[in-house]
Amino acid sequence: MLNFAANLSFLFPTQAFPDRFAAASGVGFKACEYLFPYDYEPDEIQGLLEKSGLKQALFNLPPGDWNAGERGLAAIPTRVQDFAASVETALRYAEATGCQNLHIMAGNADPQSTAMQDTFLSNLSHAAVRLHDAGITALIEPINPTDMPGYFLTEVDQALGIIDAVAAPNLKLQYDCYHRAMVGKDVIAGLELAGDRIGHIQIAGAPGRNEPGTGTLDYAPIFMRLQAMGYDGWIGCEYRPAGKTVDGLNWQAGWV
Numbered sequence: 001m002l003n004f005a006a007n008l009s010f011l012f013p014t015q016a017f018p019d020r021f022a023a024a025s026g027v028g029f030k031a032c033e034y035l036f037p038y039d040y041e042p043d044e045i046q047g048l049l050e051k052s053g054l055k056q057a058l059f060n061l062p063p064g065d066w067n068a069g070e071r072g073l074a075a076i077p078t079r080v081q082d083f084a085a086s087v088e089t090a091l092r093y094a095e096a097t098g099c100q101n102l103h104i105m106a107g108n109a110d111p112q113s114t115a116m117q118d119t120f121l122s123n124l125s126h127a128a129v130r131l132h133d134a135g136i137t138a139l140i141e142p143i144n145p146t147d148m149p150g151y152f153l154t155e156v157d158q159a160l161g162i163i164d165a166v167a168a169p170n171l172k173l174q175y176d177c178y179h180r181a182m183v184g185k186d187v188i189a190g191l192e193l194a195g196d197r198i199g200h201i202q203i204a205g206a207p208g209r210n211e212p213g214t215g216t217l218d219y220a221p222i223f224m225r226l227q228a229m230g231y232d233g234w235i236g237c238e239y240r241p242a243g244k245t246v247d248g249l250n251w252q253a254g255w256v
């Protein structure tokens with residue numbers, strides 16, 4: 001069996017964010033993830049988790065000014081202090097919610113820039129130490145350039161090189177199957193390449209980012225490989241429902 005977590009930034013889009021927790025629990029999810037909890041106080045989020053019975057599988061560190069186009073701070077040389085503060089903010093929410101996985105977004109940066117690469121490595125080392133003490137896994141995620149033009153991290157092997165260079169026991173890969181497919185790479189080969197460096201997985205149909213199985217990406221062999229690998233972490237359902245969320249869950253049949 002596989003462990004699917006509802007991504008509340010994508011699923012139940014017609015409902016207010018606080019109502020999505022009960023909606024996810026109501027259709028059988030046991031955990032949730034989302035991009036950012038920061039519009040609410042930590043104890044508000046903790047209350048929504050308690051009322052819905054959901055576990056908190058993952059959320060992201062504060063990304064900077066998202067509406068102004070920022071997509072993370074970790075590789076930005078001029079934002080090192082802001083990045084350190086973002087780690088402390090995320091820690092407060094992780095401790096309130098029991099979340100053990102935090103996604104660290106790199107930002108819009110040139111991967112060829114030595115300064116940005118060095119900043120990313122240094123910030124990840126700092127964050128890994130701070131999060132390790134709290135039993136939290138830090139994650140970095142390659143994101144395809146069509147969905148996020150200019151983002152620093154686009155390829156699995158690039159991310160694995162960074163993970164190996166930082167060499168922190170709690171720095172792992174957030175493996176988003178959708179992004180892997182959207183850069184034209186084989187999803188199962190990527191799973192095998194990353195192996196136990198994977199800390200979290202996300203899924204969506206590719207192309208289109210609707211339910212798994214829409215588009216051309218066949219998830220049955222991917223789910224079988226995850227079972228064969230003994231992957232027992234969360235699999236974030238980070239897709240845009242083609243219709244009502246509740247009407248598009250039949251792809252889970254046989255895997256939960």
Ligand SMILES: O=C(O)C(=O)[C@H](O)CO
Nearest residue numbers: 035060103141143176238
């Ligand atoms: O874009 C994605 O796939 C993510 O998972 C990031 O956390 C948010 O952009």
Ligand SMILES: [Mg+2]
Nearest residue numbers: 141176202238
């Ligand atoms: Mg993702």
